[in-house]
Amino acid sequence: MHESIADDLRKYREEADRYRLLAEQSTDMISRHSATSEWVYIDVNPAVERVLGYTVNEIIGMNGYDLFHPDDADNLLKRAKTVHYRRGMYTNTYRYRHKDGHYIWLETTSRTIRDDEGVPVEIICVSRDVTEREMAQKAIRRLARVVEASSDLIMFCNHESMQLTYLNESAYRTLGSEKENLVVFYLDQLFDNNIFKTLVQDALNHAAQHGTWYGSVPIKMPENHNRIAEIREVIAHRNHTENMQVEYYSIIGRDITLKHRAEENAKRQQLEMAHMSRLLSVGEMATGLAHEINQPLAAILNYCRGSLRRLEEGSPESNLPQISHSMQLITKQAKRAAEIVKRMRSFVKRTDFQRVEFFINDSCVDVIGFLNQEATDHNITFNFELDPCDPQLLADKIQIEQVLLNLVRNAIEAYSECEKTYRPVIITTRLASGYICISVQDEGNGISAEGLDTLFEPFITSKSTGLGMGLAISQTIIETHGGQLWAESDGKNGTQFHFKVPVRTS
Template structure:
């Protein structure tokens, strides 16, 4: 005799079968475990095989705690950062050992089932594999640590309003900004008005079009005495929304220390250049005294002659005095010009870029060396570019280099019996470059000496310090140019000087 199953019981069985079917078909692993410290498996859904490689029967009756990574086993008790608690449910992210021996990242949401007296009966868990998510987040965290530790300034800004949304530690220090309120600054505020309107706007447009921009943009920082430059702008796109730019990342560099070092090096260079000019004038003292003595002697002669004629009763005393005064005035102007050239050359100046005709500078230096050249029977031969190129540079420093090279050419004849004794100076402009040659026809320089010629303190002179040519090369390189020498070792030497004309 078959006993009929009550309809209520049949309904309960049907619901139980439906829930079991859902549990068995779920891609998440559903398990029941004891509330004891070892969390022994009571039951587990078939999804465990896909997640951990075990069959359900292999886990039932085994302690779940034994499979935790040692560093994650106490997450729940210690309320680690990976654990969240909401309305009686715990969510824990941890590493769990796969059957093959490696660890996978799992996320488990668990709830404790209690009896009417509140005593725990079992723990129901729903677990999923979050390995890919955790690895991606770890990569992001590693990247974030790199960004934070970077000595470069890294800033994020919105694409429309260009409000800053993130500053790394280096950017906060350099900008003197509040880390918790990056939006208080906008990107254009970090540049002067012209740069923000032109160069920055162009750079952002290029980044938005090509994905990135590289170059140099000088920043105008709110913190005094600090300097920084933007080196790169990257446009980050939202692939889900028609590839629109989601935000820009800006990579900049604090160049305060570099700028101070450059300024210190420039100051040191100016000091050395000034010392070199003083030494050059000291070496030329005899010639300069002789050159200055000529107009002074002429003034004395004209004065004595006029006085004698007047004493002897000249027929035209007014005319005689007038002619004497004219001659005296001409010689006085000549003496004044000699002193002016000398004072201009030796005065201590800051680095000053200005436009000047290079041919005029060559002529001025040759006049400065006129007496020394005459004393050594030297003849200057000029072959100057007819276009008289205009150079944008520090005139005093360029003249100093020309003077050093021309004096070297004069002195090359000091232990040489050759005649005639020409020092040839030529200037030529070729597109965006100026080429100056200073050539002598003396004995030349040996290959060994040529290799050491621009080394500090190397000199072939008994009284020289060996700093003229090194300082000259430094000056020319500071101006973006080159200075070198060529010689066959027996028939003369040619110094080549190249300077850019593109900024002129």
Template sequence: METHAVPLRDSGGHIQSALAIIRDIEERRQMSYQLEVQRNRLQTIIESEPECVKLQDRDGTILEINPAGLRLLNATDPSQVIGKTVYTFINNEYHTAYQQLTDEVFSAATPRSMEFEITGINNVHRWVETHAAPLLDNAGNVTALLAITRDIDDRKQSEERIHQQHAELAHVCRLSTIGELATGLAHELNQPLCAISSYAESAVLLNARPYGNDPAKVEQILQKIVCQTERANNILQHLRDFVRKKTPKSQPNQARALIEDMIEFIEPERRRQGIKIDLECDEQLPDILVDRVQIEQVILNLITNAIQAITQSENAQKQLSIKLSATPHNVTISVRDYADGVPEEIRSNLFTPFITTKAQGLGIGLALSHSIAEAHGGQLWYEPKNPGSLFSLRLPCKEQHV
């Protein structure tokens, strides 16, 4: 019960009696008790939660944090964290993105997620993933940001190892491709070297003539030597760019230029096999945002596969077709041969590692090409033709990718 009493006085101001109002507050006490129980239960849940749970205001000041959050930051006491801003612990390159996340949670009152790196107490670095949600008052106003943050450092390290292994595999595939083309490349490089040797010998003979030198002819020969040297250097430079290891970097590229570079690269093998390459291209092709070496690797793989399919078939036309077409959002590169096609029993697993129709193939070229296409937000697929096979590589345009 709850009592409110007031004195009753006579005309002289003396207290004669008291007026008491008694109210039954059992229900209110029960409600208060239940609220306290729920508050303690919620506090226990938060305290025992294995993930970091924290409250912050719009400026990023940390209002509350549970023990798991302290452990995530390598803190031993709440005073090391509470009252400081989250930007004390978030690495500088993620400040802008996290501020944007905070503004969106407070403005739109909708949950947001983000991955970023933090630096805890004692300069310990780790990757984390946070899920942020608005904390509302009774009027529906956002009073704080509630964030649940988990340690994803092991996952990020695993992803990095997979990425490195993927890059190593891509490098091995490029070296394997160069090995398959070695005969043609050696012939292509031998031509300028032989020409240089011949021109140099001619210059020596002209210079040694007993009846006088001919500077004009010697200069012409030296110019030819320079041209052949540049030709050999271009071959080696293209080869070096293709096989070297480097960090993938997407940049705007012209699809036609990539195709023409690979046709030039494959030219010695094409001539050696006596195969004709037809190139058909839309007049207006938008740029694609890709890593040049990786996409060249896919294109070269498709072209060399087509050439090998033709050479392994007794009755195939000595011809392959390359077509470039565009939509407002994508550029599609299609490579078709007129050979025997892919056996029906392996078509469904064509992009699975170690599936191959080649007697000495590794079965990783198409699988790797497929993963490269997907990593660029594109697609690589196969269609049977009569005769032959059609492989299509679709890549998003620069604007669409962005």
């Protein structure tokens, strides 16, 4: 009987020693506390030094409640969100003061030990330092708030199913949806079918291979939803713990409605400025244009007077051939006058930006037709060096001719303070490297280096009656077409204006 009891006691001691060994070797802090509000340390394993900085002897007898962060001390009493209860054990996540004075985050699972009458005797706790985890979660929560508050559209998309697993508030609002009533579930619903199969798939593939993709792909908006948006960036997220395969994509888009409206307003203003510039140009050329029209009108008047005299002098039958010939000449001159008026009306007409195909050589010749009288008044000779392949340009014809007119008139005016008797203006066209290049050259006194620096700035002009907007508007027009306009001069032997516009087929 006594031997059996002794064996049992030995087994209990051996088992207790094993549990103590396990407790001493554990990386978690295992502690016993008084079942009082002071939560006094009764016993603790050596892990306390790694976790809290105290030695075992230092912390035993210490009031554990005093080490709680003031905001977390009553978590258990308040049943805070950080407290969870399961099968008689509480798990609490809280801030606790380290020996050095700073706070760390502990996650503690505790159980209250009671006597036979149910009175609490002590509390056993297993605690671990979860500071890194809490900091990471805090950073994630901050990031989540930033993502939710972002004006950009942010969406998460499953790599395989293309299902949208998350949309931020901006994405819901821009797409005309609500979190409670989501109308977009899959990525392909955001795009036209051909765009999804080409541009979007290419973007996803590029992100999968290189990590990120940057670009611009238009999003299909719901009907009657007056918004414009596009995706700008795709980020591929891989599973770094397993097979490094893409798990999901972050898709970042932007509502560009305001930007689009601003661009439309700027375009309208540019068109209006270009129109005003054309009106000013026609006003400046009014004398020459009047002379252009007066010539055919004077010829018509002379032919009419001659025909009337013949009718008065003799029988109509004898004069019929001469009168018929006069009518033909009158018709020709009337057509000439009508063509001048038509060309002028077309030039000053207010129009929207519209690309059409036209022959640039023909436009060069037509523009010179406006300036024949002005050229005659200034003793100007026009020389053409036009590309023999007669290239076609896809652009706004009226605006390109407006640029040509401005440059040719500048070339004519370059001779106003020049004593040279031979005054050529050379117009050149050529097709090279995907661009149609046009040059207008004069042999006047040239432009100084300082003048070249400010040549295209608005409201700067050497003319007494000019506004200084012609070259600035011309540069804007060419840049709108994706081209360049520039000038070259040595300040002595004339000036060459060049502009080039890319050739497009559609």
